[in-house]
Amino acid sequence: MADSQPTLHPAAETDAVIDVRDVHYAIDGRPIFAGLDIRVCQGLITAVMGPSGTGKTTLLRLITGQIYADRGRVSAFGREVADMGRAELYATRRRMGMLFQNGALLTDLTVFENVAFPVREHTDLPEPLIRNLVLTKLEAVGLRGAAQLMPAELSGGMARRVALARAIVMDPEVLIYDEPFVGLDPISLGVILRLIKQMNDVLGITSVVVSHDVHEIATIADHSYLLSDGRVVASGSPAELAASDSATVQQFMTGSAEGPVRFHYPAADYATELLGAERG
């Protein structure tokens, strides 16, 4: 299926913050990953692209230790996630921040308290300091004025920005974004893009951005992986991908339904099924 060999990333093995090696994973017997290899390097923005349903969110669940691979290894900060005890897993998660696809704000807390939540849980900082910290992060996403609103009063895009403020409030070493651009207006999108870039440039935060917005991601990613059918079908810098003559890459970049990447969920033959319905 893979019509181009994944180019090996030039960076040395030692500065891989997250290392996914030959991972196999199946849900209810249906394989999602079959030999997935992804390496996220220190201080870079790594993009993971792929059509809807290829398992991008599942990959993030593997990385954060919510689920475990059937085969292969997933390691974070040099330790294999599956080998970690609970305490170590929690300690590792505190070094990561994650932005959920739908925000996942706590609905019974205000915007302010949502952003303050990890701080209150993990530190004993005095109230004025927490206040400053939270307001700084809210200001960065442009929602300081919304601090006292409840999550139900936010639009989808605003909720995502609050979730971003919450993800960065503990100054994580690695930030993981699940579809950060979906449903944002062009201005918010630009702000979020710049924010991701800035946190990477200024604070040196390693970032993993899952997205299917090829063009947005191309402007900030240092290295991209293109997933399809449970494995990496292409990888490289945005320029390399754009210049690739692989049919898979071109199909994804140009957004065509026809090509090596299956747009359809696995199904019985269309004509057979239609005829079957008529008979049956």
Place this chain on the structure above:
Amino acid sequence: MSNGSREGVQEALRKTGVTALFFGRLLAACVPALARPRLIIAQVYNAGARSLIIIMLSGLFTGMVLGLQGYDLLQRFGATSALGIAAALSLLKELGPVLTALLFAGRAGTALTSEIGLMRATDQLTAMEVMAVDPMRHVAAPRFLGGLIALPLLTAIFIVIGLFGAQLVGVQMMGVDRGIFWSQMQSAIALKDVTEGVVKSVVFGAVLSLIAVNEGYHADPTAEGVGRATTRTVVASSVMTLLLDYVLTAAFL
């Protein structure tokens, strides 16, 4: 048919096992949760305040019915002086704990299940996990403890208001002597009767909170899934209340 029933039994056993395991994890999470009394108090308030009005109203009417029925029954034997005892014993040992538990299941239990189920469905529990906050400790345990504390308190309120209702009908309307109503009650009720009521309400509090939290925590993360879990909470809670009521009554005889 036998195949289907065997599967049903297997499924029931599996669910019992899962619930027992969950109960173990919940108890383990309760220990660190006790370090955060504010979360627990908030949940006592949540579960208690939600049910307070309906508990008070139901208590009043239950007591009033007891006054009427008790008076009607006792006057046939010329024993209306025993109305106070009759009302107190039935409220303390049976009606108080059981009716409060059933009302609690319908009001607070369903709210707990749907709240936790929706938190699951909207990834809030996952988000906590990823922020290195244990949702068992932060969400499940405080709600369990809150229900466990709230139900006995509500039962006490139900009983007191029920007695007031019985007195209202018996003494004010039917003319039973006020002094006899209260003094007979005082002298005839033993500590064992009070213990029975307290034990029942504590056991109901633990079991009903466990059911509500467990169903919510394991609800399918969809709108229908949460709806189904809420229904299961009411059904399981009602059946368990009546079943345990029989077991505990037999144990106290």
